[in-house]
Every structure is written in C-alpha cells, then in structure tokens.
Amino acid sequence: MAQIELRHICKTFTVSLRPEGRMSMLRGAFVRRKKVIKALDDISFTIDTGELVGYIGPNGAGKSTTVKIMSGILTPDSGYCRIMNRIPWQERVAHVARIGVVFGQRTQLWWDLPVQDSFDLLKDIYSIPFTSYKHRLHELATALDISALLTTPVRQLSLGQRMRCELAAALLHSPRILFLDEPTIGIDAVSKLALREILKRENRENGVTMILTTHDMDDVETLCSRVMVIGHGRLLYDGKLHRLKADYAPWRSIRAILTEPVTPFHIEGAERIKAEGNVWTVLFNPDIIPAHIMVERLARALPLRDLVIGEQNIDEIIAKMYQEMCL
Amino acid sequence: MRLTRRANMTKVRAYFSLFRIKTAEGIQYRLAGLASASVGVFWALIEIVVFTVFYNYAANKDAGTLAGLTLKQVISYVWLSQAIWTMQPMSIDAEILKKINSGDVGLELCRPMDLYAHWFAGTAASRLIPVFWRGTVTLLCAILMPVPYRLGLPASAIGFCWSLLSFFCAFLLCTAFGTFVATVRLNVNWGDGPMYMMMLIGGVLSGGYLPLQLWPAALQTILLLQPFAGYLDIPIRLYLGTMQPNDAGSLILLQLIWIALFVAAGKALMAKRLKTIIVQGG
Numbered sequence: 001m002a003q004i005e006l007r008h009i010c011k012t013f014t015v016s017l018r019p020e021g022r023m024s025m026l027r028g029a030f031v032r033r034k035k036v037i038k039a040l041d042d043i044s045f046t047i048d049t050g051e052l053v054g055y056i057g058p059n060g061a062g063k064s065t066t067v068k069i070m071s072g073i074l075t076p077d078s079g080y081c082r083i084m085n086r087i088p089w090q091e092r093v094a095h096v097a098r099i100g101v102v103f104g105q106r107t108q109l110w111w112d113l114p115v116q117d118s119f120d121l122l123k124d125i126y127s128i129p130f131t132s133y134k135h136r137l138h139e140l141a142t143a144l145d146i147s148a149l150l151t152t153p154v155r156q157l158s159l160g161q162r163m164r165c166e167l168a169a170a171l172l173h174s175p176r177i178l179f180l181d182e183p184t185i186g187i188d189a190v191s192k193l194a195l196r197e198i199l200k201r202e203n204r205e206n207g208v209t210m211i212l213t214t215h216d217m218d219d220v221e222t223l224c225s226r227v228m229v230i231g232h233g234r235l236l237y238d239g240k241l242h243r244l245k246a247d248y249a250p251w252r253s254i255r256a257i258l259t260e261p262v263t264p265f266h267i268e269g270a271e272r273i274k275a276e277g278n279v280w281t282v283l284f285n286p287d288i289i290p291a292h293i294m295v296e297r298l299a300r301a302l303p304l305r306d307l308v309i310g311e312q313n314i315d316e317i318i319a320k321m322y323q324e325m326c327l
Numbered sequence: 328m329r330l331t332r333r334a335n336m337t338k339v340r341a342y343f344s345l346f347r348i349k350t351a352e353g354i355q356y357r358l359a360g361l362a363s364a365s366v367g368v369f370w371a372l373i374e375i376v377v378f379t380v381f382y383n384y385a386a387n388k389d390a391g392t393l394a395g396l397t398l399k400q401v402i403s404y405v406w407l408s409q410a411i412w413t414m415q416p417m418s419i420d421a422e423i424l425k426k427i428n429s430g431d432v433g434l435e436l437c438r439p440m441d442l443y444a445h446w447f448a449g450t451a452a453s454r455l456i457p458v459f460w461r462g463t464v465t466l467l468c469a470i471l472m473p474v475p476y477r478l479g480l481p482a483s484a485i486g487f488c489w490s491l492l493s494f495f496c497a498f499l500l501c502t503a504f505g506t507f508v509a510t511v512r513l514n515v516n517w518g519d520g521p522m523y524m525m526m527l528i529g530g531v532l533s534g535g536y537l538p539l540q541l542w543p544a545a546l547q548t549i550l551l552l553q554p555f556a557g558y559l560d561i562p563i564r565l566y567l568g569t570m571q572p573n574d575a576g577s578l579i580l581l582q583l584i585w586i587a588l589f590v591a592a593g594k595a596l597m598a599k600r601l602k603t604i605i606v607q608g609g
Contacts, residue, residue, distance in 0.1 A: 073433040075602065097439035106431055112352045124344040125438055 002046035003177070003209055004070065009079035011040040011065055011233075039065045040076065041233035049176075050207040052199075054224035054241070056214065058322055062233040063213040067179050070211070071101055084176065097126060100175035102166055104182035109154045115165050116150040119172060126173035133172070140168040143198045160191030167195060171202060177209045178202070184216050196222055217315050229321065236325055248321050249312040251283045252291060256298055257306040267297055283312070341440060342448040349422075349449055353456030360460020363413060367465040371409040375402050375476055396540045400567045403479040404538050406469035407563045412535055413457035414498060415558055416505030417526050419519075420446075420453040423509050432513070436601075443597050446509055447590075451502040458498075482568020489575035493562035496582040500557045503589035504529060510596040533558035540569065554589070557582040 016032040040062045047053055057063050068074040069081060072088030072095045081088060088095045101108075109118040123133045141147040144164040149157060157165065163183065170178065180199075184192045200223065202208045212223060220227060220241065227244055229237040237244060251271055258278040267273065267282070269289035274281045280302070284294050291309060298304065354360070382391055382398040391401065418424075423446055426432050435442060469478035481487035508522050515521075530536070532555035539550045539560045550556060561578050564570040570578060 068433060071437055073436045092436065093439045093441070096437050099437075101434070101437045103434060106429075106434055108434055108437075110348060110352060112355065113348060117348055117351070121341075121344050121348050124341040125440060127338075127341070 003049045003084060004045075004047040004211075005080075005082045006046070006066075006070070007044045007080040009040055009043045009066075009069060009076045009081060010038070011062075011069065011074065011076045013037050013039055038233045040069075043079070043230070043233070043235050045228060045235060045238055047209060047211070049209055050203065051226060052203050052210045052212070052224050054212050054214065054220035054227040055230065056217075056220060056227060056318065057230035057236075061230045063230060064181060066230070067101075067181055067211065067213060071099060071179055072096055097173070098176050100170035100173070100178045102170045102178070102180045102183050104163070104180075104185040107154070107162065107166065108169055109162070109165060111155050112153055114151045114153055115146070115157075118154070118165075118169060119150075122169055122172050128173055136172060136174065137168075140171055140198075143201065144168050144194060160187040163187050164191060164194060167198065171198075174206065175208065177211070180210060180212045180214075182214050182216075183212070184214065184219055192218075199223060217318065229318075231322065231325055237321075244321075245311065245317060248324075249317040250285055250287065251312055252286050253310055253312055254280075254282045254284070254294065254298065255308040255310070256280045256282060256302060256304055259303040259305050262302060267301055269294055269297065338440075338444075342444050345445065346448040346452050349452035350455055350459075353452060354459050357460065360457070361464065363457060364461040364464035367409040367412065367461050368468045371405050371465065371469070372476070374405045374409075378402070378405065379475075391541060394540050394544070395569055396538060396567075399479055400569065401538065401541075402476065403567060404563050406465065406478040407566060408535050408538075408559050410462045410465040410469070411458055411494070411497070411559055413461050414454050414501050415526075415530055415533060415535065416450070416454065416501055416508060417523075417530065419509045419512055419522060420450050420505065422453075423449060424512070424519075427509070427513055442601065443506070443510070443594050446597075447502060447506045447593075450505040450509065451498075454498060454501045454505060479567075481566050483572065485572045486565055486568050486575070489572055489579070490562045490565035493557075493565050493575070493579050493582065496579055496586065497558055497562050500554070500582055500586050500589070503586045503593065504554070507589045507593040507596075510593045510600070514596050514600045529555045529558065532556070534560035534563075538563075540564075552581065554585040557585055 014034045014036050017035050019027050019031065019033060043062075043066060055063055055066070065074065069076050070083060070088060072092040075089045083095065084098060086095045109115060110121070119137060122128075123130075128136070141150065144167060146161070146164050146168060149161055149165060154162060154165070167183065178199075184195060187195075196219065199210060199212075203210055210223075212219060214220060224241060226239065227237070227241050228235060229244070256279070258280065261278045262275070262280070264273045264275040264280070270282050270284050272283040280298075282294070282298065284291075295307065295309070298307070378391075378401045379398065382388055382401070391398070396404070419427075426435060432442075435445060438445070466478070472478070481490065504526075508525055511525075512519070512522050532539075532550070532553055534556065535558070539556060540547070542550055551561075561570070561582060565572070565575055565578065
C-alpha cells in the first residue's frame with residue numbers, strides 16, 4: 001500500500017481586492033471585493049516508501065500548499081489524503097511526530113541560542129530517548145560537519161551552516177517522511193553538496209521518503225528519480241525525470257569553441273545554431289543523427305578548438321514546459 | 328494507565344524545556360533588564376512622592392487611610408507593584424506575534440505538541456523574563472531606601488506565605504491572559520490595536536496605576552471580582568494585610584477561576600482557528 005496517497009485534493013483561498021478607479025483607496029477601506037483563487041485543483045498522486053520525489057513548478061503553483069496539506073497544517077476543501085494510515089489534519093500530533101519538515105526560508109532553530117540548545121529541546125519535544133539521541137546527533141553532526149558549530153548561537157551562523165543545522169534538526173527524530181521546501185535556496189556550493197549527500201544517504205540507508213520542492217534543477221537532477229510538475233494548482237506531469245527530458249528536450253547540444261568568430265551557416269542535421277563570438281551552440285536530435293557524425297560534420301566545416309556535448313539545460317526544459325502549458 | 332501517565336510526563340517535560348530555553352534566551356539581555364529596572368525605581372519614587380503629598384496636604388487627606396490603606400502601606404504597594412509591573416502582558420509575545428504575522432504558525436504545527444500549551448509555555452517565559460531583572464533590582468532598591476521610602480515588612484508570616492502563593496497565581500493569570508490575547512489575534516485580522524487596548528484595560532484595572540482600594544467605594548466589590556485584580560492587587564493586599572489570611576483561600580480561588588476561564592477561552596479560540604487555519608505566505 002502506498003505510504004502517501006492523495007485523491008482529488010482541492011483548496012481555494014479568498015483574497016480581497018481593492019476596487020478600481022478614483023478614490024479606490026478610500027472605498028477599499030469600506031467595501032472589498034473577494035476573489036477566489038484555486039490553489040489546488042483536483043490533485044491526485046501516490047508515493048511509495050523510500051521514493052525521492054521532486055516537486056516542481058513556478059511560484060504560486062501550489063507546491064507549498066500541497067506540502068502544508070501533507071504535513072497536516074492545512075485542511076483541504078475537499079478530497080482524500082492518507083499518509084501512513086492517518087489523515088494528517090485529523091490526527092496532527094501523531095502524524096507530525098513521524099515526519100520532518102525543512103522550510104528553506106524559515107528557521108526552526110532558536111535564534112539567540114547555541115544550536116545544541118535547540119537540539120536538546122527537540123529531543124524533549126519528540127521524546128527521543130537519551131542514548132539514541134546522542135547516537136543520532138553524533139551521526140548527523142559528523143555527516144553534516146556541524147560538530148564545531150554546536151556551541152555557536154544560531155544568529156552567528158552563515159546561511160549554509162544554518163541550513164545544515166536545520167537539516168540535522170529535522171532528522172533528529174528519524175522521521176519516516178521528510179518534506180523539504182526549497183532547502184538549498186541561497187546557499188553555497190559546498191553546503192549544497194553536503195546537504196544532497198546526507199539526503200541521499202538518509203534515503204538509501206533508512207528508507208526515508210522525501211518530497212523536495214525546489215527551483216534548483218540541479219537538486220532535482222542529482223536527487224530525484226521521479227518528478228511531479230505542478231502549475232496553476234494542477235498536476236501537469238508525474239513520472240521519471242528522463243522521460244520528462246525525452247518529451248520536452250529531445251535534443252542534445254554541442255558547444256563548439258572556434259579559433260575565430262564565424263558567421264552561422266546551416267549544417268546538415270542541426271536543428272538550431274546559435275553563435276556568440278567564437279562560440280557556437282548547436283542543437284541536434286540524436287535519434288535522427290548520431291552524435292559522432294554531428295561532431296565530424298562540425299569538425300569538417302569549422303575551425304574547432306574545443307568541443308563539449310551536453311544535454312539541454314533542464315532549466316530551459318522547465319521554462320519551455322511552463323511556456324507550452326501557458327503558466 | 329501507567330503508560331499514559333509516563334507519556335504525559337514526557338509531554339510536560341517538553342513544555343517545560345520550551346519555557347526554560349526561552350527564559351534562558353531572554354535573560355541574556357541584562358542591559359535591557361537593568362534599563363527596565365531603573366525605570367521601575369524612578370517611577371516608584373515619583374509615585375511615592377505624589378502619594379506622600381496627597382496623604383499629607385490634600386483637602387481630604389484622610390481619605391486614603393479611611394479607605395483602609397495607610398501611607399506606609401501605599402509605599403509598599405508601589406514598590407511591589409513596580410517590581411512585578413512588567414509581568415503583565417502589555418503586548419503579545421514578540422515571537423508568537425511574528426509567527427502569526429509571517430505564517431510560521433505552520434512550522435509550529437509541524438511539532439507533535441499541543442499548540443496552546445506550546446504558546447502558554449512561551450508566554451510564561453516572556454512574562455517571567457522582564458520580572459527577573461526588574462523585579463530583583465527594584466526590590467533590592469526598595470529594601471535599601473531610607474526609612475520613609477522603604478518597602479515595609481509583610482503584615483504576618485502566614486499572610487506572607489499566602490501572598491507568595493497568590494503572586495505565583497498572578498504569574499499564571501498574566502500568562503493565561505497573554506495567551507488568550509494571542510489566540511484572539513490569531514483569529515481576527517484586526518491588527519494589533521484592539522489587542523493593545525485589551526491589555527491596557529487590564530493594566531488599569533490591575534491597580535498598577537492606582538491601588539484598587541483607593542478607587543470609589545461603590546466600585547470596590549466589582550473591582551475585586553474582575554479578573555485583573557489578580558494581576559497584583561490581590562497578592563499585594565495579602566502581603567500588606569489589608570486582606571486577612573482567612574480570606575486568602577477564596578481570593579486565590581478567584582484567581583484560579585479566572586485562570587481557568589482564560590485558558591478555556593484561549594483553547595476554544597485556538598481550536599476554532601486551527602480547524603480552518605490559513606497559513607499566510609508560501
């Protein structure tokens with residue numbers, strides 16, 4: 001049976017609008033028009049134990065709303081949701097004891113106190129037995145390289161250090177499901193890599209299910225085998241990442257660095273050519289023309305110095321996808 | 328049975344830890360505490376001077392004594408009320424207010440805790456922190472003052488014990504009301520204005536500006552029964568002996584009743600809100 005199951009979840013919000021025209025500010029103080037926004041419109045999916053799912057979509061698409069419903073903070077207007085055999089918002093306390101949440105833009109540590117104090121408090125909140133707490137803390141502190149930070153007040157940590165501590169805080173009670181809302185937002189490459197590494201490890205060794213909402217496509221690419229794309233409150237795509245790529249980005253790209261600038265001309269098999277100074281970016285479809293032949297043709301036609309073959313940038317894919325779906 | 332009791336014990340420990348961590352966080356700010364204490368001492372001295380003038384030179388200078396409060400007792404009243412003045416909730420706990428406004432209430436709900444108890448623990452800490460510095464320094468000054476300005480001794484040992492218990496209830500009452508106001512704020516998007524008014528009324532009716540016994544005689548019964556008498560007037564009366572130890576039981580019961588009512592109201596409001604909660608942002 002699926003660990004997480006959502007069926008036909010809907011959620012609307014009302015926002016009040018200020019009337020238009022003259023004196024609108026004054027009139028707005030007395031009369032307001034209400035507008036109903038569909039944050040989630042008939043969302044259904046299931047996730048099995050140990051899956052690592054990337055949940056992506058533009059701002060305001062409904063990602064956070066879904067996460068909030070799954071973590072029991074928000075009650076949907078209609079629909080059915082069952083997570084580990086519980087309805088999150090009905091048995092909130094029992095439910096949240098077994099999940100962990102990381103919100104990248106919000107802190108769950110006590111700002112003015114040493115990190116260790118926050119951890120000790122979490123130990124009491126989640127009723128973690130002393131010995132397993134010590135063991136777990138040691139394990140996480142080593143993996144995330146935060147042992148030296150434990151006595152530092154949170155306010156003095158850099159963002160990257162703080163995020164590593166946040167993640168440790170979310171994992172202390174060994175949750176079965178982890179919701180990550182933009183965990184890598186604004187942090188440096190080293191911290192990002194450490195974060196991804198521990199997420200992968202938790203998933204592999206303890207079978208923790210993870211749902212990751214992010215705008216960082218590198219996160220998705222390194223961590224998630226399955227992606228769900230949401231836009232305007234609807235689920236637009238749910239499946240393997242490589243299939244998403246195959247559907248929306250069938251092309252490969254070659255970055256050719258030339259010894260001198262050459263004005264673009266057509267090369268047989270190239271779908272699109274873009275030239276910037278002495279760098280050409282050539283897109284081609286590997287199903288029609290194999291890569292080595294494309295390279296050979298380029299080498300024959302151009303004064304090549306260097307050459308890089310890659311997939312289309314996933315950011316571009318998502319952007320294109322949003323565009324096609326009129327988001 | 329034993330299992331549930333143990334589960335409850337660990338829960339209580341979590342809330343106590345929360346209270347402890349917040350208190351530890353708050354009392355780091357010594358300078359703010361000392362600033363508040365100097366305001367307390369200064370304010371008390373002004374009040375004492377004003378009361379002395381009234382008791383000695385006013386047209387009906389015996390009115391105070393007739394109302395059952397001698398000048399010496401008023402001076403003690405002023406010191407004690409200044410010492411615990413900041414225990415009264417004059418604002419919603421800054422951390423809770425920030426969380427209401429920013430939508431981080433959601434994060435709070437991600438904890439396996441009862442949100443009301445969570446807030447209660449937090450509010451309790453924020454009620455205790457200002458008293459920690461201001462209270463000790465003000466009392467120290469009150470004891471070291473020259474005789475006419477000095478804090479008097481309690482009327483009786485037994486009265487003193489009752490007043491200590493009553494002070495503790497006052498702390499719970501302040502916390503219960505503070506949490507109640509926070510739950511109102513959670514429910515209603517009125518902004519902060521009405522909340523400050525609610526809390527200001529509490530401040531006036533507590534006797535902190537003018538001891539309740541010096542208010543008009545016709546109002547005395549109502550003044551004693553209203554919730555805010557429990558903030559400082561009741562414990563101070565027990566200290567001064569203007570209320571006898573015989574009455575202490577019923578007075579403390581009165582405080583407890585108001586605590587229970589505010590807790591119940593706060594819990595009900597919070598439950599109502601949590602059913603339909605909309606977490607702002609994100």
